[in-house]
Amino acid sequence: MYNHHKLSLFIFLLLPVLTFAQVKPATSFRIVPLGVLGGADESNLSAYMLAPQGSDNYICLDAGTLHYGIAKAVANKTFSVPADAVLRKYIKGYFISHAHLDHLAGMVINSPDDTSKNIYGLKSTLETIKTHYFTWESWANFADDGGAPQLKKYHYKPLEPGSETDIDNTEMQVQAFPLSHSNLTSTAFLVRSKDNYVLYLGDTGADEVEKSQNMHNLWAAVAPLVKAKKLKAIMIEVSFPNGQPDKSLFGHLTPRLLMNEMRELGKLAGVSLQRLNVVVTHLKPPYNSIIKIKQQLKASNKSGLNLIYPQQGKALEF
Numbered sequence: 001m002y003n004h005h006k007l008s009l010f011i012f013l014l015l016p017v018l019t020f021a022q023v024k025p026a027t028s029f030r031i032v033p034l035g036v037l038g039g040a041d042e043s044n045l046s047a048y049m050l051a052p053q054g055s056d057n058y059i060c061l062d063a064g065t066l067h068y069g070i071a072k073a074v075a076n077k078t079f080s081v082p083a084d085a086v087l088r089k090y091i092k093g094y095f096i097s098h099a100h101l102d103h104l105a106g107m108v109i110n111s112p113d114d115t116s117k118n119i120y121g122l123k124s125t126l127e128t129i130k131t132h133y134f135t136w137e138s139w140a141n142f143a144d145d146g147g148a149p150q151l152k153k154y155h156y157k158p159l160e161p162g163s164e165t166d167i168d169n170t171e172m173q174v175q176a177f178p179l180s181h182s183n184l185t186s187t188a189f190l191v192r193s194k195d196n197y198v199l200y201l202g203d204t205g206a207d208e209v210e211k212s213q214n215m216h217n218l219w220a221a222v223a224p225l226v227k228a229k230k231l232k233a234i235m236i237e238v239s240f241p242n243g244q245p246d247k248s249l250f251g252h253l254t255p256r257l258l259m260n261e262m263r264e265l266g267k268l269a270g271v272s273l274q275r276l277n278v279v280v281t282h283l284k285p286p287y288n289s290i291i292k293i294k295q296q297l298k299a300s301n302k303s304g305l306n307l308i309y310p311q312q313g314k315a316l317e318f
């Protein structure tokens, strides 16, 4: 009788512990990187699929590399459907941060095999796509605007900075912010699913180098979300190691400049950024330069950011 009682007490106390141990903290988003680098490797350039956890309604943030990244993700069993279904059915729209080739070449090259969807971006970005890529001089016009005949597969959806837009055929909303990227305007996309957010930045320079307020304005806008712990991840570029002269940054960040920006965000949010997920994108080869960037970020990570280096075809969950 006594032993039986002890056993029940043991089970009573242990069962909740065991149950809890098996439950992973709830995540809100799934990100599948299709390409993670800047630079010359055309098989691995900026492109990130993003969906609410449990949904197959993804958007694609930039579209430098699609085909090779999807093939790798399917080979890794990151998706359980064939590659053509990922391209045609899972990707519901493209978000192009700026019209540099390393951010949209995959979309252009894969357009003949693709299905009908929206291309979102700032007006200036869409204008460049319309007048330089989906024209009959450089490719075929798969869009529903620009040179005739229009094949009408893609629909341009200009985003107005400062206002939130529903993303068609997904459960998500987006807000665009302008970024300074040397001679042109790049974009940050703040994506919302219910009450949770991911912030994706296209290529960007630092305010101090670009003589701009764009980063400051972006941090001021997301600071309340950081404070409320609703911002699940920031995806931001670091293209060059420290020591790259300012005049050779061409609108990109170094580890030092990234940490300055994070300090500014921390100040505006008024909270510690410890364990904030920061996904570092657009590292530029050569390999030894990438190693240097990682070492320099680690050495200067005084605030304890959770620095994440995405891998092509491997899902991230936040």
Ligand SMILES: [Zn+2]
Pocket: 098, 100, 181, 203
């Ligand atoms: Zn660029």
Ligand SMILES: [Zn+2]
Pocket: 038, 039, 100, 102, 103, 203, 282
């Ligand atoms: Zn780039």
